[in-house]
Amino acid sequence: AFAFRQLLDSLNVVQSFSKKGYPFDNAVCESFFKYLKKEETNRKTYHTFEELKSSIFEYIEGYYNPKRPHGALGYLTPNEAEAAYDSQISSASA
Structure with a gap:
């Protein structure tokens, strides 16, 4: 855990810690x-998993x-x- 924390600090990464009952740190993901759903998958039928993966990728x-x-x-x-x-x-870094 200490090595992981050092790596995050060296990269200036802020680790996210969710609090129970506080979902707001996940808002960007929820928005995506x-x-x-609204713009791509709503009201579409996919016949294969590959078709779904292709649609989402596109x-x-x-x-x-x-x-x-x-x-x-x-x-x-x-x-x-x-x-x-x-x-x-x-x-x-330059």
Whole structure:
């Protein structure tokens, strides 16, 4: 546990600890699943597991990550937020 804690600290990662009855730290994840259901899987029938996996992959990689802005990310898309983060990390380590 100590080594794991040191690794997180060295990477400036804040570990999430959920409190019983306090689901708000999971809000981003819950939001993602809400929109996945609303925008992609609602009222669709999938005949195979592969068809379902393909549909979800296309939604995430073809729409959600590159095109859908998010309030939790300062109205950037997930891809834009990741690129900004990577750029910030690259600048800090240079």
